Amino acid sequence: MRLAALTAILLASTACTTAYDEPAMTTGEPEMTMAYPDTVRQDVTYQVGSLSVEDPYRWLEADVREEPAVAAWVEAQNELTFDYLETLPQRNYFKQRMTALYDYERIGAPSEKGGRYFYSKNDGLQPQSVLYVRDGMDGGERVLIDPNGWSEDGATALAGSVASDDGSKLAYFIQDGGSDWRTIEVLDVATGEKLSDSIEWVKFSGLSWAKDGSGFYYSRFPATEEGGKFTGLNTDQAVYFHALGTDQSEDKLVFARPDNPDLNNTASVSDDGRYLVTSSSTGTDGWETAVIDLEGDGMPIVIEPGVDYETSYVGNAGTTFYFATNRDALRGGVFKVDIADPDLAREWVIAEDEAVLSGVSHVGGHLIANYLVDVKSEARVYDMDGDLVRTVDLPGIGSAGGFGGSPEKSETFYAFSSFAQPTTIYRYDVATGTSNVWAAPDVPFDPSDYVTEQVFYESKDGTRVPMFITRRADVEGPVPTLLYAYGGFNISVTPGYNPVRLAWLDAGGAYAVANIRGGGEYGKAWHDGGRRFNKQNVFDDFAAAGEWLKANGVTTPKGLAIEGRSNGGLLIGASMNQRPDLYDAGHAAVGVMDMLRFDRFTAGRYWVDDYNYPQQERDARYNLAFSPYHNVEAETDYPAILVTTADTDDRVVPGHSFKYVAALQEVAGPGDDPLLIRIETRAGHGSGKPTDKIIEEAADVAAFLAEHTGLDVPIADPALNMAGGE
Template sequence: MTLQPYPPASRDDLVEELHGTPVSDPYRWLEDPDDPATKDWLTAQEKLLSAEMGALPGRDGFKSRITELLRSGSIGAPVWRGERQFFMRRTPEQEHAVLYTVDPDGTERALLDPMTLDPTGLTTLDAWQPDKEGRLLAYQVSVGGDEESSLYLMDIAFGDRIEGPIDRCRYSPVAWLPGGESFYYVRRLPSTEVPDGEEQFHRRVYLHRVGTSTEEDVLIFGDGLEKTNYYGVGVSRDGRWLQISASRGTAPRNDLWLADLSASAASSPDLVVVQEGVDAQSGLQFGRDGRLYVFTDRDAPRARICVTDPSTPQFENWRDLIPQDPEAVLSDFAILDDLDRPVMLIGWTRHAISEISVHDLVTGERLGEVPTPGVGTIGGISERPEGGHEAWFGYTDNTTPPSIQRYDARTGETSLWAASPGAVEVPAVNTERMTYRSADGTEIHMLVISKPGVEGPRPTVLYGYGGFGLSMTPGYSASILSWVEQGGTYAIAQLRGGGEEGEEWHRAGMLANKQNVFDDLHAAAEHLIATRVTTASRLAISGGSNGGLLVGAALTQRPELYAAVVCSAPLLDMIRYELFGLGATWNVEYGTVEKPDEFAWLHAYSPYHNVREGVSYPATLFTVFQSDTRVHPLHAWKMCAALQYAQASDRPILLRNEVEAGHGARAVSKTIELAADQLTFLAYHTGLTQ
């Protein structure tokens, strides 16, 4: 296939000296989406993409199969408040999941359907929280993928919107007080009260009284603290205890405060320090038995659960209930206390595979295990607010659409509570759990998914993330199944920087250790080649967001190792990343150019600054979203221009720039179109034929 000429892009002689190092930035003009030159360049890139993708075979087949597999729909775990039940479900025909409620008389009805709110499909339901009595619902929606949530209140019985919008509520928790008359929430300061460029920051905790103007909201917490702080807020089931947490950006640590609302007013809580200035993460849950349960990785990087009295919540009073496990990571817990012998259920991940154990609530003694459907991923474990003997959890694996399982502690049995509503024919696959050694000898785990009976080197996609403590666990994926069904192999590496092995594993891939993540990916590729799973000419890599940084670094560090790359919503200019989107909240993960040593780390691997003219780079498809307010698409725009200029081979460098879409949730039809383009591109450039 003959590649059309790349759109012209002027190269400016812009060089800045940072900490004594000259740093060039020839495509800085592409940072301005409103510049006519940027608009013209994006239009030309769109035409090039259309021409190149239109010439590739197999897209209709991928699109059709992905569509079929996504007809499984989805189902969410139930939440009980008062006499009502709430859950999310997406049927095969729906673009978005719908929030349903089951009324006291057993009638099920749709409570919030994003397509009813907006038939264009551009509105997403970002979060929801019923009050403690199940009478009012706080919910948050955003439009066009911008994730700029507005908060509304609904009367659940009648389905009427009674308040809103309350803007600037992105990522806001909602903590109701008993009676449904007021709640705590988090809101950013108005743009008129913050410096230019800092409109995404400066959050505060407020108390809002239902039926009053937000102008009357009471400022509770956050004034004068770090501008990039995120705040958590929660109120115990009985309404007595308020907890507030604060973390600087995405830092893996938090400060934590507690107030007894029976001894101080909700509008002026007397907050007591639980944890402050400590390099650890902790959270609190108030038991119906009067005890305070602490979920923490303090002195326990794989996490543990401690117990204390709420009146003495500080660290020196914590007592281990569930100690740290030497191998598994403690991920979740639930309390079932309507039993002769109350128990605690503990969720674990062992090399990213989920399991649940049962423990005596008083002593922590291990009593047994919860049966699970298979080797896969378990979602959050939930119980009724008033206690009971039942728990619910989500389950999925590589061939199983999401389901909700019910565990009965009286019988020790697990049963299917609700399956995804659509019936689909899922292809048979083999999932192999591999281990390999990275450059420094560290053992890394990897899942390798393939079609039964397929042997010899095959077109392979290697996927990774390696950041922010997020774990790569098995899950139902229409894209992966479509690829494997055609005879390809899909590998998912559990790189350092993730959470698969606990907080130490995360920190081994952040800040000064970030190169470990890239080395782990290269070693995964070399292992797949050495074991004849694939060859360099048939190996692709794929990643998004922080995973986009991963594959961007990989293609610049080891271009000969990969045939094709899909780089989605990536960070790529690591010198200026803090200036755009939510970048300033991530310098606790990556580092800041303001400090000489941290600048050196960033400059050493920043993909945009490591593009070299005359190198034969892999075929690369950048997929970005113009409404992305987390990672600005300018990263991919600049990198695309740089690679198009530098490319020494005829392998294409393409940009897919999608409007009215963002970093997170989207309509199913948009997901299908994106996935079909990505798989078609990868298939052609790795030799996978349909």
């Protein structure tokens, strides 16, 4: 099932303990007014209908790699930011603790093809994870692809791989410098030999092999001018078939929609290999779904004719197809349809439930349905008629994912994690219900030393919103707290382990996750409640979470830090503008900050389902009210803000962050607290970033937030490069 799968286009984590009544500030902050680099302000104004919009920092939208003035601005900002960060005594502690917490073997859930098992593994501090293969469950493992030698800086990544059904060939994606662009290459699994096949101009694409292994289906965009590769709009995506051993120029066009160049088009081969299931979307909220008979006339049989609902392929037996959908089932359900029936009559197999359906797979003649129950995973096994066989006995309260496999085999694997429980991989037998640990991490801490509670609070309009709060079990009283949320694109933020978060907890802080509207935690209605003309609910839900944390003694009066990424970066920017009195420090990462021009760059046009159509006056007026870039206020006492982005982010282009920070510094600053931006090089929206860069950035951010919330961080020995080492 692919419910919310296209959200990947956007965007789809031993210390001393101090109990606080008031924050105990550390001494690292320089006693001086921040002198920001000069930023040229231009007289740029444009119209959306009768609405006049000022855009004085438009020039910062240019590609930093190609515009010297932008490059000079970036250099000056980074110099200021890193000079400041180097003064923070907490930085060494967080770097050392995060390094220690990352230094454990991490294994991904395996995929079985042709008796071979393919899985990723990172020994701990390797820049990139390595792909391994076993010949049989009990066979010895061997390295198949090690991307760590692909570049000197470790920023070229293996971004996914798919084996042919017989396990003899492997197609894999290469990602360079964090960009969303991918190159597809192929190797022979038995020998490890790289074949001649090479596919370019691939982005936001799956890959699905023909059953006979003769080639694969993938999606690509037309080649663009090099100057627009990282900023230009992506249009005219089409599905092609690549035959092994041929040049990409010979690839066969299989599915396209020239009538609508804005559609994103992807495809996957059916269980039996006879059909191709296509999905087409103009945004991220729903997609048109069709079936093409590869032995027929090639005309699509349209199952879902619009792009208002999420309908995705689960499996098939002959002409009987199973789809998951939220049409007429806002929390999700599964129906079957006989594509040989001219009426395409639908029959519900799994009806809508109080729980939210987040994934369905077809394994071993059964349907495995993964649900969210108050944001916690629950997995159920059904027969093909929709009768419940059993509920999977999960290890506890947390997040479970995976459950892929073959309709003919009863074996599947799933991953389970929680806030203080790193990912463990389980092997599950659908026929017997037996679940066994396949790979468990050996970590340098005891998960039982941490506690998580779930609370519910009321938002501004009375909506009941859930929130998780985690801290060390021995930490009592109000402590500086890091509040995180996302709030968009039907994405649910579920319990999950992140070494960066644990380092914050080890320093004595608390970590809270607010499951605000706009996400998918309670189905389509929850998403709808926080998108388009309901977007303000997202910021209100977040503010209510912060107020609850302060009113209920979780955080200190001046100890509330907030953080968000991508759509969550928008959340932080808007929240800082709207409630600078409530939040005490903020980190906005790779955020969407200009809500009137987001649709002009790369994948931004897909986001209109959540963000409105800014070329239309009504939509633009609504967006203008919360757009972070446009709502920075003069003579406002902003709390400390650190914005992070990267030069190769071609999803949320860095110009968003550049313009927002320019406005903060020029309009609101200088003030008592720093308003800074940290710009990474050879990195993108987040995926593919090497481990050392992750730790460096995370340590900088944590030190910044700790400094400005009074977190009493143990000051590490600066001579130590690794936690625990001398």
